[in-house]
Amino acid sequence: MKVITRAGWNARDPKNRLTVPWSTRTEFFVHHTDGPPTQTLRSIQDFHMGTSRGWSDIGYNFLVDDDGVIYEGRGWLVVGAHCPNHNRTGIGVAYIGENDPTDAAKRSIRRLYDEACRKAGRPLKKLGHGDRYPTECPGSKLQAWVNAGMPAELVDAPAKNPTEDIVNALPVLSVGADCYDVKTVRALLFARGGLNEKVYGGAVGLRSWQESTKYDAALCEDVKAFQRRSKLADDGVVGPLTYAALLRVS
Numbered sequence: 567m568k569v570i571t572r573a574g575w576n577a578r579d580p581k582n583r584l585t586v587p588w589s590t591r592t593e594f595f596v597h598h599t600d601g602p603p604t605q606t607l608r609s610i611q612d613f614h615m616g617t618s619r620g621w622s623d624i625g626y627n628f629l630v631d632d633d634g635v636i637y638e639g640r641g642w643l644v645v646g647a648h649c650p651n652h653n654r655t656g657i658g659v660a661y662i663g664e665n666d667p668t669d670a671a672k673r674s675i676r677r678l679y680d681e682a683c684r685k686a687g688r689p690l691k692k693l694g695h696g697d698r699y700p701t702e703c704p705g706s707k708l709q710a711w712v713n714a715g716m717p718a719e720l721v722d723a724p725a726k727n728p729t730e731d732i733v734n735a736l737p738v739l740s741v742g743a744d745c746y747d748v749k750t751v752r753a754l755l756f757a758r759g760g761l762n763e764k765v766y767g768g769a770v771g772l773r774s775w776q777e778s779t780k781y782d783a784a785l786c787e788d789v790k791a792f793q794r795r796s797k798l799a800d801d802g803v804v805g806p807l808t809y810a811a812l813l814r815v816s
């Protein structure tokens with residue numbers, strides 16, 4: 567769970583700061599800022615610390631945006647300013663927006679909830695602001711989501727092998743090709759060994775062989791031999807599987 571720290575969003579220092587122990591925390595409140603999703607953290611903090619609110623800091627313990635980015639507000643154990651009579655017992659997390667939270671935003675709120683329960687050592691009560699105070703906050707959609715138990719698909723997509731993209735982006739080469747990539751294939755074939763130097767007339771011949779950008783019949787035979795050694799279909803076509811074997815990333 568990645569959290570943008572206060573320094574990361576250029577937070578002002580709080581006017582004061584009161585903390586409670588985890589044993590005091592029993593509730594987890596979901597809010598919305600009720601502003602456009604483009605609101606900046608600093609504008610929310612300025613509003614909360616300004617004359618209309620006059621709080622010591624941004625009111626919430628954490629905030630999340632539509633991209634699922636989590637921002638540190640007051641942090642886990644600082645008493646917030648988000649729900650009267652529940653600021654000591656409750657952790658307040660706000661969705662930056664009005665009433666159209668993305669799945670990513672909900673996932674991040676759920677991650678914060680799970681993390682809070684883990685830190686507290688017990689499950690916290692899931693609440694919308696409106697459950698404990700007469701307000702429309704956190705909006706009908708988030709409130710329904712809280713009422714449903716804050717369901718979220720938290721399994722991350724399996725990490726992609728970055729070399730897969732590289733290999734798939736390389737040009738497929740076969741007899742007749744004439745381009746710089748052929749030289750790369752020659753260099754890789756040479757690095758992997760198994761070439762018959764006699765055929766290329768020793769070191770000098772080998773060098774001119776390596777310099778050629780032409781995918782000729784002789785190269786095709788070398789590629790086929792390499793494919794057989796690599797237990798690949800020996801079709802003489804340099805595609806993703808052959809590249810992966812040449813690069814040893816398969």
Ligand SMILES: [Zn+2]
Pocket residue numbers: 596597598648695701703704
């Ligand atoms: Zn609220």
